[in-house]
Amino acid sequence: KGSQGRMESFFKPM
């Protein structure tokens, strides 16, 4: 079914 992505894979900490 695919694995669940996480926010940090898309947006970098400021």
Place this chain on the structure above:
Amino acid sequence: MLELRLVQGSLLKKVIEAIKDLVTDANFDCSATGLSLQAMDSSHVALVALLLRSEGFEHYRCDRNISMGMNLNNMSKMLKCAGNDDIITIKGDDGGDTITFMFESPNQDKISDFEMKLMDIDSEHLGIPEAEYHAIVKMPSSEFSRICKDLSSIGDTVVISVTKEGVKFTTRGDIGTANIVCRQNKTIDKPDEATIIEMNEPVSLTFALRYLNSFTKATSLSESVTISLSSDLPVVIEYKIADMGYIRFYLAPKIED
């Protein structure tokens, strides 16, 4: 010194109810711009961004930028004590370890104040760049809520695909499959009931329905919802908060193995 007076106190009640199941603790950041919040769920799969602009408050005083850590469940307990028609004022002192919520009934015959303990929260703030989305769908928020609820009784995930035909929601489970297609529908008098699809290129992404269902707790804040999709970004589900700002939910897609 912080003093924010919100005539339509029910908005704050609704905002907290919309996010409290997704996020346990969050820092509320107060600046001259307004009251904002960014927080992730415990598994870092979803993120919520809230903005209530200063202009939306009847009175807005924030002498310097402050960040106030709050437990949303506790905040919800206190705000539930406010009537739906009450005016809510948030008061705080610089460096204080509590915040006060004052509730005034519309005819001023009942005034309550609730003092809540603040907490230190270590939260990482993510930078969310402006992005060009492959497709943006605006639809009635109640319709989106209905679709997420209906599909979650059949499957755990939904594929959201936008083509020139419309936006398609597909799920699959042990009992079978379901497809719901919503076509563009601008030809009605009420703009809130329209479905508008702006597509730069076709896009198809898979999401966990559990999170989308949690986001729909914000449905009562806005008649319509905007879904922004790009193949390489989390989906953004935005509910506008009348004259004040927005609540945006970001959800990371499922990634093909």
